[in-house]
Amino acid sequence: MLNCVTPLRIFCAVLFIAAAADAPAQPGYPARPVRLIVPSSAGGGTDIVARIIAPELSKRLGQQVVIENRPGAGTMIGIEIAAKSPPDGYSLLMGLSTLAINSALYKKVPYDPVRDFAPITVAVTSASILVVHPSLPVKTLKELIAFARARPGQLNYASAGNGTYPHMTYELFLSMAKLKMVHIPYKGTAPAMIDMLAGQVATMAATVLTGLPHIRAGRLRALGITSAKRSDVVPDIPTVAEGGLPGYESVQWYAVLAPAKTPTEIVARLNAELVHVLRSPEIKKRFAADAAETVGNTPEQFARHIRSELDKWAKVARDAGLRPE
Numbered sequence: 333m334l335n336c337v338t339p340l341r342i343f344c345a346v347l348f349i350a351a352a353a354d355a356p357a358q359p360g361y362p363a364r365p366v367r368l369i370v371p372s373s374a375g376g377g378t379d380i381v382a383r384i385i386a387p388e389l390s391k392r393l394g395q396q397v398v399i400e401n402r403p404g405a406g407t408m409i410g411i412e413i414a415a416k417s418p419p420d421g422y423s424l425l426m427g428l429s430t431l432a433i434n435s436a437l438y439k440k441v442p443y444d445p446v447r448d449f450a451p452i453t454v455a456v457t458s459a460s461i462l463v464v465h466p467s468l469p470v471k472t473l474k475e476l477i478a479f480a481r482a483r484p485g486q487l488n489y490a491s492a493g494n495g496t497y498p499h500m501t502y503e504l505f506l507s508m509a510k511l512k513m514v515h516i517p518y519k520g521t522a523p524a525m526i527d528m529l530a531g532q533v534a535t536m537a538a539t540v541l542t543g544l545p546h547i548r549a550g551r552l553r554a555l556g557i558t559s560a561k562r563s564d565v566v567p568d569i570p571t572v573a574e575g576g577l578p579g580y581e582s583v584q585w586y587a588v589l590a591p592a593k594t595p596t597e598i599v600a601r602l603n604a605e606l607v608h609v610l611r612s613p614e615i616k617k618r619f620a621a622d623a624a625e626t627v628g629n630t631p632e633q634f635a636r637h638i639r640s641e642l643d644k645w646a647k648v649a650r651d652a653g654l655r656p657e
Contacts, residue, residue, distance in 0.1 A: 366421070412442040431445050449590065
């Protein structure tokens with residue numbers, strides 16, 4: 333308590349307010365529910381990850397973590413809302429790969445992935461599988477590369493839409509293999525898969541979750557998984573790197589971030605609790621069933637990952653001739 337005589341009361345009050353404004357986060361955090369902004373619709377991959385993690389994080393924090401879906405504009409609406417939220421630890425973002433990809437594809441992105449966020453941790457990563465329709469006379473990735481190279485611009489590939497993770501994953505493949513194919517963007521994974529199964533498109537990068545049932549049924553042929561190592565769920569499918577493109581890796585990542593200037597002690601608390609949740613055998617098993625892998629890294633490691641992703645997808649966009657819109 334400041335010891336102030338009467339003539340100095342106003343001056344002391346100003347000092348007290350200023351000191352309070354610069355004070356570190358209160359030890360009672362969190363004192364009320366925390367909202368977790370999901371920049372996509374309910375039922376999508378980002379939403380599923382959030383809904384698996386949120387109940388366990390609620391237990392660890394002692395306060396409810398409330399999911400708020402704010403889809404639109406290629407996830408940019410929800411991301412912007414999170415970026416502009418008060419940096420007090422009560423508004424978090426369930427981010428994903430498009431946090432970095434959008435910057436390579438759009439001239440006006442309403443947020444800066446580095447400046448506007450305090451990274452907390454990467455939660456989960458999920459690979460895709462490069463698949464072809466069985467009518468295509470190729471059985472390995474090397475055969476696909478040779479077949480496509482002999483027919484530049486004649487093959488087409490499907491994606492869930494321009495700028496989506498499946499689109500950029502396939503563009504990375506084309507760039508590294510030095511191939512030319514025609515991109516057929518769809519409004520989501522479901523319609524892309526329908527035409528893929530019908531043979532209307534030759535190939536695509538399918539998530540393990542959506543592609544595996546069709547691979548096992550013989551309706552699609554798997555050529556390579558996009559992660560750096562083979563999946564325990566489908567260990568017989570080689571990586572794209574093993575299939576002929578050393579150094580290839582493309583995984584969808586889901587992560588938790590806070591607005592920039594969130595107090596470091598709050599970021600540290602959230603990181604510790606999330607890592608505890610992600611290391612839980614039950615949570616790891618639940619994600620592994622969908623061929624997803626829990627991560628739980630440090631804020632510093634996540635910050636480096638974001639910068640690496642920005643550089644990576646900017647190069648892919650340049651090599652593919654994708655001009656920012």
